[in-house]
Amino acid sequence: xxxxxxxxxxxxxxxxxxxxxxxxxxxxxxxLFWYQQHxxxxxxxxxxxxxxxxxxxxxxxxFLSRSKGYSYLLLKELQMKDSASYLxxxxxxxxxxxxxxxxxxxxxxx
Amino acid sequence: xxVVSQHPSRVICKSGTxxxxxxxxxxxQATTMFWYRQFPKQSLMLMATSNEGSKATYEQGVEKxxxxxxxxxxxxxxxxVTSAHPEDSSFYICSARGTSGATVEQYFGPGTRLTVx
Numbered sequence: 001x002x003x004x005x006x007x008x009x010x011x012x013x014x015x016x017x018x019x020x021x022x023x024x025x026x027x028x029x030x031x032l033f034w035y036q037q038h039x040x041x042x043x044x045x046x047x048x049x050x051x052x053x054x055x056x057x058x059x060x061x062x063f064l065s066r067s068k069g070y071s072y073l074l075l076k077e078l079q080m081k082d083s084a085s086y087l088x089x090x091x092x093x094x095x096x097x098x099x100x101x102x103x104x105x106x107x108x109x110x
Numbered sequence: 111x112x113v114v115s116q117h118p119s120r121v122i123c124k125s126g127t128x129x130x131x132x133x134x135x136x137x138x139q140a141t142t143m144f145w146y147r148q149f150p151k152q153s154l155m156l157m158a159t160s161n162e163g164s165k166a167t168y169e170q171g172v173e174k175x176x177x178x179x180x181x182x183x184x185x186x187x188x189x190x191v192t193s194a195h196p197e198d199s200s201f202y203i204c205s206a207r208g209t210s211g212a213t214v215e216q217y218f219g220p221g222t223r224l225t226v227x
Binding site for chain 2: 030031033040041042043044045048087089091096097098099100101102103105
C-alpha cells in the first residue's frame, strides 16, 4: 500500500520560519515533489528531491532522507502570500504516477 | 513554457447529464496525461492515467464507464463525467508530462470546478 502523511494545519507568523514534514511509505520511489496550492487553483511546483540531502531554492528548501521515508519543506522569511496548502507527492516507479499526501494548510498571520 | 489549459474552468450541470472537460498542453507534446479529483480541504486523488493512443488506466475505485477518458492526440485529453450526480461535484485537475524520457515533472492545468445540481 501507499501512505503519505503530513500535518493537517500549521500556523506561523510573518517573517518566521516554518518546517512542514512529510513521511511516506510507498511501493516504489522515484523522487519526491513539493507543490504549493492556493484555494481553487492548481498546484504549482516548488521542488523535486530524488537524492538524500537538502535542496535550497530562494526562501524555500526541501530535504529528503530515503532511508527514513522522510522529507520536509522549509519556508523562510514567511510572507502573507505563503498562506496556502503544501502538498508532498511521491513519484512511484514503474507507472510513474504521482501519489499525493494529505496536504498541509499553512496560515501565515501578521 | 510547459503550459496546460483546461476548459471549462467552471461548469454547473443538472443531475443525470454528462459533462466534458478538456485538457490541453499548449506548448509541448504530452505523452501522458493524468486526471485528478479534489474534494474541499482534501488532497488530490489520482483518477486515471492516459497515454496518447491507448486506453486509460484507472485507479482502484474509479468507475471507467462513468468517467470516460480520451487521449486522442499528444496535446489533448478529455474527461467526460457521464450521468453526473451531486456527489460528483468536485474540482477536477489534469496534468501532463512531456515526451522527453528524461523528464519526471508534471505540469498542472488550472482545474475545472464541477457543480452538479
